[in-house]
Amino acid sequence: MKNPMSPLRNLFFNGCAAVLLTVIPAAAATANTEADSANKVVREGIGIELEIEPIAAEVSSRDDLREGDTVNVRFRISDTNTQTPLSGVYPAAWMDRRTTGEDSEPKTCQEKVQAFISGSLFAPPELDLNVYYVLALNSDPTISVVDPLFGFGTTKLLDMIFLDSPGEDWVLSEDQMTLFVTLPDTNQLAIASTAQWEVVTNLATGPRPSRLALQADGRYLWVGFDGPLDGISGVSVVDTTTSQVIKTISTGRGHHEIALSSDDRWVFVTNQLDGTLSVIDVATLETVNTVKVGREPVSVAFSEVASAAYVVSRADGAIVAVDAKSQQAVARIDTEIGLQQIRFAPGGQLGFVVNTNADTVQILDVASNRIIQTADVEDGPDQVSFSDHLAYIRHQGSEIVLMIPFEQLGIEGAPVPVIDFPGGQKPFGKGARPSPADGIVQAPGATAVLVANPADKTIYFYKEGMAAPMGNFQNYNRQPRAVLAVDRSLEEREPGSYETTATLRRPGTYDLAFFLDSPRTIHCFEVVIEPNAKIEAERRRLQPIEVQPMIGDRVLERGDRIDLTVGETITLDFKLVDPVTGEPQAGLNDVTVLTYRSPGRNQQRRAARPVGEGLYRLEVEPPEAGVYYAFVESASAGLSFNESIQIILVAQDEASATLPADGAQ
Numbered sequence: 001m002k003n004p005m006s007p008l009r010n011l012f013f014n015g016c017a018a019v020l021l022t023v024i025p026a027a028a029a030t031a032n033t034e035a036d037s038a039n040k041v042v043r044e045g046i047g048i049e050l051e052i053e054p055i056a057a058e059v060s061s062r063d064d065l066r067e068g069d070t071v072n073v074r075f076r077i078s079d080t081n082t083q084t085p086l087s088g089v090y091p092a093a094w095m096d097r098r099t100t101g102e103d104s105e106p107k108t109c110q111e112k113v114q115a116f117i118s119g120s121l122f123a124p125p126e127l128d129l130n131v132y133y134v135l136a137l138n139s140d141p142t143i144s145v146v147d148p149l150f151g152f153g154t155t156k157l158l159d160m161i162f163l164d165s166p167g168e169d170w171v172l173s174e175d176q177m178t179l180f181v182t183l184p185d186t187n188q189l190a191i192a193s194t195a196q197w198e199v200v201t202n203l204a205t206g207p208r209p210s211r212l213a214l215q216a217d218g219r220y221l222w223v224g225f226d227g228p229l230d231g232i233s234g235v236s237v238v239d240t241t242t243s244q245v246i247k248t249i250s251t252g253r254g255h256h257e258i259a260l261s262s263d264d265r266w267v268f269v270t271n272q273l274d275g276t277l278s279v280i281d282v283a284t285l286e287t288v289n290t291v292k293v294g295r296e297p298v299s300v301a302f303s304e305v306a307s308a309a310y311v312v313s314r315a316d317g318a319i320v321a322v323d324a325k326s327q328q329a330v331a332r333i334d335t336e337i338g339l340q341q342i343r344f345a346p347g348g349q350l351g352f353v354v355n356t357n358a359d360t361v362q363i364l365d366v367a368s369n370r371i372i373q374t375a376d377v378e379d380g381p382d383q384v385s386f387s388d389h390l391a392y393i394r395h396q397g398s399e400i401v402l403m404i405p406f407e408q409l410g411i412e413g414a415p416v417p418v419i420d421f422p423g424g425q426k427p428f429g430k431g432a433r434p435s436p437a438d439g440i441v442q443a444p445g446a447t448a449v450l451v452a453n454p455a456d457k458t459i460y461f462y463k464e465g466m467a468a469p470m471g472n473f474q475n476y477n478r479q480p481r482a483v484l485a486v487d488r489s490l491e492e493r494e495p496g497s498y499e500t501t502a503t504l505r506r507p508g509t510y511d512l513a514f515f516l517d518s519p520r521t522i523h524c525f526e527v528v529i530e531p532n533a534k535i536e537a538e539r540r541r542l543q544p545i546e547v548q549p550m551i552g553d554r555v556l557e558r559g560d561r562i563d564l565t566v567g568e569t570i571t572l573d574f575k576l577v578d579p580v581t582g583e584p585q586a587g588l589n590d591v592t593v594l595t596y597r598s599p600g601r602n603q604q605r606r607a608a609r610p611v612g613e614g615l616y617r618l619e620v621e622p623p624e625a626g627v628y629y630a631f632v633e634s635a636s637a638g639l640s641f642n643e644s645i646q647i648i649l650v651a652q653d654e655a656s657a658t659l660p661a662d663g664a665q
Contacts (some may be wrong), residue, residue, distance in 0.1 A: 018654055043521050047506050048514060048527050049076040055195050055501065060432070067507045067532040070195050073129060074499045075490065075514065084592035085496020092117075092515045093339055093490060094125035095527065097508045109524035113515045118446055127511065130489045132444040133158060133194075134473060135179075136452060136459060136480035139432035144182070144480070146459070146473045150451075153517040158198035163190055169211045169437050169482075171221070174242065175493075176486050178468050180221055180238075182209040189223055189236075191243055194486050195501050199654055200315050204219065205236045206248055211436060213258040213267070214240075220282065222267055224256035232296060234278075236271055237285060255573045259300040261324050268322065270297040277311050277320075279327045285331075289327040294318040305348040306366035312339040319370060322388045331369040335362060343384045351402075352391055354381040360581040361402075361411055363416065368370055370558060373409060375416035382434070387442040392462060394439055396429030401440065401451060401462075421468055423460055424453035431455035437482035452483035459483055470538075476559050507531040545637040546587055548575040549647050550615075561648040569621040572647065574632050575614050576639075580658060584614025585637060591616040592633045594641050597626040608632070622651035 012246075040049040051074040052065065065071065075093070077086040087313075094116045102108070116125055133556065136144040143161035165185035172179055172194075181190040189203040206225030213222045220237050227233030236252035237257065238244065253270025259268045263357040271290075275297060279289045294313030302309050308321045308330065317339055321331040338357025342364070345352065351364035353371075361381055363373040379397030386392070393402040401423040406419045431454025439452045448463040457479055460469040471642055490498040504639040511524040551555040556562075564570050574593070576585040588610070596603040601625065608616035622628055630647040 008058050009403040010546060018160055022572075024028075024249070039525070041523050041525075043523060044519060045081050046080040046086065046516070046519055046521050048516075048521065048523060049078075050074070050514075051076070052527070052584060055324060056278065064506060065528065066530045067504055068535045069532075070501060070505045072499060072501050073490075074497060077496050077498065077516070081372075085494075087495040088491065090492055091498050093129040094513045094515060095129070095510045097506060100488075106522075106646040108512060108652050109513060110522055112511065112524070113513050113522050116513065125513075126505055127502055129502060130490045132488055133486045134450055135484040135486060136475050136478070137170055137435055137482040137484070138456065138475070139166060139479040139481055141166050141183075142478060143167065143179075143192075143234045148473065151325055156473055161197055163254050164188060164202060165197065168210050168435060169212045170484065171214045171372055172484065172486065173214070174216075174218050175491075178240075179484075180214070182212060182223065184208040184210055184226075187225075189221075189238065193482050201243055202236065203243065203245055205245060206232060206234065209236070211256060211258050213260050215260055215264045215282070216406065217264050219264075222258050222260070222269075224258050224269065226255045229273075231251060235280070236268070239661060249280060249285065249287060251280075251287065252276050252290070255298075255511055257300045259281035259302045261302055261309075262306075266309075266324050266327075268300050268302065268311075270311060271298055271302050272298065272452050274650070277309070277322055279322070284299060291320075291322050291327070291329050293322070293329065295612075298339065300343045301344050301351065303344050303348040303351065303366045306369075306608060308366070309424065310344075310351060310364070310366075312342045314339050319364065320489070321366075321429060333364065333371060335370060335371060336360070341384060343386070345386055346388070350406070350409055351386045353386055354393065354394075356380045356396070358380050361404070365410070365412075367540070370412075372412040373414060373416050375402075375404065375418055377418070380429070383439060385438045385440045385442075385449075387447065389447070389532075392440045392449060394423070394428055396427065396434070397499070398427050399424045399453065399455075421463070423451040423464070423469070424456040424458060425452065425555065426455035428453060428455065428560075430478040432481055435481035437553065438485075439482055441483055441485055444485050445489065446513060450483045450485060452480035454481055456665075457577065504529050544640045545634065546577040546579045547632050547639070547645050548577060549573070549632075550575060551646060556645075556647060559647055561650050563650050564622065565654050566622055566651050568618050568651075570631065570649070572618050573611070573622055574608060574616045574617065574618075576634065576637065577614060585646075586610065586614050588632050588634050588637055589614070593618050593630055594633065595596040595620060595628055595630045597622075597624070597628050601626075620649065624651065625652050627651075634646075 021501045053072045055070045080087050106659040134146040141163040145159040165183045167181040168184050170181045179192040186206050189201050189205050192199045197309045205223050209223050209225040211224040221240055223236040232250045234249045238243050248494050251269045252274040254273030269278040275295050277291045277293045278287050281288050293311040295315035296313055296539050297311045297586040298314045300311045303365045307324045311320045316339040318407045319333040320329050323330045329523040336358045338355045340354045340356045342351050342353045345412045353362040359377050362371045365372045379395040380398050381393050383394040399422050400420050402418045411474050426641045433608045440449050441448050447556050457475045459472045462469045488516040490500050493499050507529045510527040512527045514523050591608040594605050606616040628649040631641040632644040
């Protein structure tokens with residue numbers, strides 16, 4: 001059961017051995033304790049036990065937590081009076097790094113939780129365990145992983161998943177720990193871990209795998225592969241427990257779309273060049289019937305209400321219903337040539353059929369097997385997706401996204417209410433060839449959607465009811481062909497056990513703040529994260545040394561200016577500090593200071609002399625009035641002029657008026 005606490009979210013098991021780490025609750029947070037232990041507390045009859053288990057096998061021999069570890073965080077919640085698991089509640093949790101000298105008093109813990117719940121921009125947690133990640137299936141062989149709330153410096157790019165070739169379609173396992181991606185150019189299925197954001201294995205499938213369908217029970221993954229005209233073409237069946245292809249079934253020629261019956265008993269596979277639909281029995285993995293459905297079947301969807309698969313054929317504009325029980329065609333609805341996709345709204349009663357050629361969206365009622373409403377749209381509608389309350393229609397010839405409310409549909413002949421918003425700056429079709437996977441998906445726990453616009457190289461966040469997207473995530477110069485959300489909020493995996501996975505960040509002592517709204521429970525556990533030598537070394541390599549400019553004992557902040565008169569000599573000290581440890585860096589023999597007068601005149605590069613304790617000194621004497629800038633460089637320390645803090649000196653003649661700070665003359 002997913003945590004529905006959307007207000008907390010709006011503003012990662014490989015089966016390897018895991019080490020259970022003892023987590024010590026904050027010593028000061030002991031009020032109202034009945035039976036506290038190292039990793040368990042009792043509050044008002046509610047028992048809360050915290051377990052943190054590293055996921056990677058290589059850390060199984062360690063007894064500590066380190067920066068960069070991917071861990072499984074689990075809360076076991078129980079009613080201590082009845083000794084039963086507390087199921088159906090919705091806990092939230094955050095990890096907040098303590099400042100120097102900070103203790104975790106109960107009052108402090110409550111204040112932190114209040115700030116986290118309210119989404120305070122001034123006191124965000126170091127790690128939010130109630131979030132989701134945004135994945136972009138790119139036109140190159142990568143998948144971008146974006147954290148919408150947390151940024152590494154100026155980027156929200158959390159990680160990249162590298163593929164052997166560009167992905168075509170993808171699907172998440174039910175627990176969202178495994179991602180399956182088809183790679184048609186290398187005839188593979190990539191299986192990736194969303195805990196470690198990397199490909200675990202690549203399976204050989206039939207030639208040019210494209211579409212994917214995962215059974216509701218998660219047992220079999222069906223992979224449609226589009227073989228050559230003179231070779232085998234059909235579906236590969238992957239056993240997800242062993243990650244092996246257990247059978248290859250030839251169904252017919254051409255591209256294949258796949259739909260599953262709601263009870264996982266039947267698989268329906270279109271054969272585009274043959275104009276047929278193959279019906280496969282999941283129990284025997286055999287084809288039980290092949291049904292003629294029309295020329296160029298391009299989409300199939302299953303309606304639980306009708307217990308039938310509905311196939312749309314582009315070349316003759318037909319919609320054919322194939323009954324799951326009899327495996328026979330039971331209805332045919334003729335429309336216009338150019339049909340592109342059929343999708344059923346939640347509930348399975350109303351089908352949305354988009355026609356790219358005719359620029360229409362038709363509403364199919366499975367109760368009567370008739371088109372009951374039609375919306376005239378523009379610019380080649382090609383894909384429909386859903387939130388809880390709306391259908392979203394994407395267009396290849398426009399950046400405009402149409403929305404159709406469910407509650408205003410179902411009356412035959414009535415106008416279809418349509419509202420819209422701009423899903424970017426450029427038309428969706430101006431970018432890379434679209435993936436058959438969804439380009440618009442609902443954001444977890446929110447009345448909002450994520451919109452991938454390949455042409456803009458951007459993913460937009462649109463909240464329902466707004467006139468335009470509220471924000472966007474840059475995709476780092478890559479074209480997102482599809483978008484997906486991986487929910488990382490606490491999930492009830494078994495009665496009373498709530499889990500999520502996370503990657504630990506900076507070393508230090510943390511409060512792991514736990515919150516339960518009903519019954520109201522707040523507690524902060526103490527968690528210690530140790531440094532990771534490899535990450536520290538990489539950080540030092542990537543992060544330039546820190547420059548602290550000083551005059552006497554005064555440390556200059558960014559934007560400070562130094563006022564002096566022409567001919568006056570001023571002594572500038574530069575303290576160079578390791579950005580990770582904070583230790584002064586002495587013994588550097590190449591510390592150079594660049595000075596110039598705005599707008600670039602009188603440039604000088606002079607060596608600063610070391611004076612001990614990581615301090616380097618230079619005397620500066622401005623020769624004429626003006627605004628001067630100074631920057632520091634040390635190649636041996638990895639510091640360049642453009643990474644240094646800027647020092648501003650304003651020199652004026654003794655008798656002159658104050659010179660403007662912008663250097664205008």
